[in-house]
Amino acid sequence: MSSAAGAVEFLREFVKSPTTTAAVGPSSRYLARDMVAPIPATGDPVVVELGPGTGAFTEAIQRRLGGRGRHLAVELNQRWAESLSARYPEVETVCADARALPRLLAERGVRADVVVSGLPWAAHAPQDGVPLIRLIADSLTEQGAFTQFAYTWTRWAAPARRQHADLRAVFEETVLSRTVWRNLPPALVYLARRPR
Structure with missing residues (x-):
């Protein structure tokens, strides 16, 4: 899919459902590079991508894995x-809510080494008192890493502040990148490592 076609598709989906799409266009390759940086350069890591959309991070993950993991x-x-399944047959694409992550990994008998999230802040809101970040942390290995992007202008909004507090509560280390x-x-x- 060309970048222009991807942008048009993204905008169409945003107009149909702004609360679940949460962005008006796909992420840049520069943002994708920073999002996938925690993926180990060696070994066979298990990488989970939440909310891949049109595949901006998918392509970067596949490049970083280079056929591994x-x-x-x-x-x-x-x-x-x-669309993602057709474009990337080597990726196990599942149509499901991110909250199904523990079940999806259990069915495959694995834990995630890295989780890369393109989800909107709204998806992280607690359900039944459990924030999504807790489910993600519980799905990671002991040395696992989680990345989530946010637009700079949302950094001080209440959902972003809540998310940052949740990250600090469930991970030993949380770092915020420079602006892309x-x-x-x-x-x-947001890069979080080593779930508590």
């Missing part, structure tokens, strides 16, 4: 899940 993509939007100016709109990456 395992890549599971969990996408709620049926059209995007089907070569993304529209500019964004930053």
Whole structure:
């Protein structure tokens, strides 16, 4: 899919469902590079991608893995899940809610080494008192890492502050990247390591 076609598809889905799409266009390769940086350069890591959308991070994950490991993509939007599966047959694409992650990994008999999230802040809101980040942390290995991007202008919004507090509560280390100016709109990456 060309970048122009991906942008049009993304905008169409945003207009149909802004609360679940949460972005007006796909992420840049510069943001994707920072999002996938924690994927180990050696070995056979298990990488989970939450909310891959049109595949901006999917492509970067596949490049970083270079044929190694395992890549599971969990996408709620049926059209995007089907498109992603057709474009990346080597990726295990599942059309499901991110909260199904513990079950999906248990069915495969694995834990994640890295979780890369393109989900909107709304997806992280607690359900039955459990924030999504707790489910993600419980799905990671002891040395696991989690990345989540956010647009710079949302950093001080209540959902972003709650998310940052949740990250600090369930991970030993949480780092915020520099602004990725070569993304529209500019964004930053939350990197959390070693779930408690």
